[in-house]
Amino acid sequence: MFTISDQEYRQLSAFIEKHTGIHLGPRKKSLVQSRLQQTLEKRKLETFDQYYVFLTNDSTGAAMKELTEKLTTNHTYFMRERDHFAYLQHHVLPYLEKSVSSKDLRIWSAGCSYGQEPYTIAMILDDYFGANKFAWDTKVLATDISPRVIEEAKLGVYKNEDVLQLPERWRSKHFQAYDGERTAVKQHIKQEVLYRPLNLIHPFPFRQPFHVIFCRNVMIYFDEHVRADLLRRFYNSLLPGGYLFIGHSESLQREETSFRYVMPAVYRK
Ligand SMILES: C[S@@+](CC[C@H](N)C(=O)[O-])C[C@H]1O[C@@H](n2cnc3c(N)ncnc32)[C@H](O)[C@@H]1O
Secondary structure, three states, X not given: OOOOOHHHHHHHHHXXXXXHOEOXXXXXXXXXXXXXXXXXXXXXXXXXXXXXXXXXXXXXXXXXXXXXXXXOOOOOOOOXXXXXXXXXXXXHHHHHHHHOOOOEOOEEEXXXXXXXXXXXXXXXXXXXXXXXXXXXEOOEEEEEOOHHHHHHHHHOEEEHHHHHOOOHHHHHHHEEEOOOOEEEEOHHHHOOEEEEXXXXXXXXXXXXXXXXXXXXXXXXXXXXXXXHHHHHHHHHOEEEEEEEEEOOOOOOOHHHOOOEEEEOOEEEO
């Protein structure tokens, strides 16, 4: 068993925060210690100090990638916080349908994890536009810091029970049996989502602004400065009238943002 000292933990958690925005705080010490046991063993390292030296000298990026995979929380599910999807369907999309003359919708799921969030958005878009969808470019951009979850999301294969909670109409139209235990998203929905790895604390690489950004249950892991900076960049990346959806356990303080409150966890530029 490798034990992490307070000093080693301070050093490592500061490094993690600098590179991922994830603020671990003192209470996550034993979690970090246990999640990294295998890594130290595999690399034949004897202490967390040696691990830190290895991590900071690795120019390939592989060690950082592995560390990020070990420490991120990817919990998600279809239709999570379902009132957001109802709001998207009944308020946001009617507004966009009327106001976006280019018929090019720009929706971003930032911190998309295994893809249930962007696929839910794609199915809502399919419902809303129906036979008129061909006239619109409705592709959803979906990004996450973890290349591993992005690869899984692209496959679009889920346990049968994860899909059961969806309406029967969606299950028969958008899903097909994969093997006895799993169900796959059909191609016509998969092709509506564009997946890319992206670290939200780095400058955004986008040239065009978005109509809607979903960044739900991601900022809870960040400290207030990283969060404030990210909110400012989300604001600048939205068109006037654009919407930001955050997680229900997150809220924006009036003084930290220029966004206007719409309803719990929904804000507007
Ligand atoms: C709890 S999941 C949320 C998934 C989905 N948005 C939802 O609400 O169900 C948080 C996701 O944020 C991602 N994440 C954490 N730090 C990130 C960062 N700096 N840049 C981009 N994604 C990050 C994690 O990899 C994880 O997949």
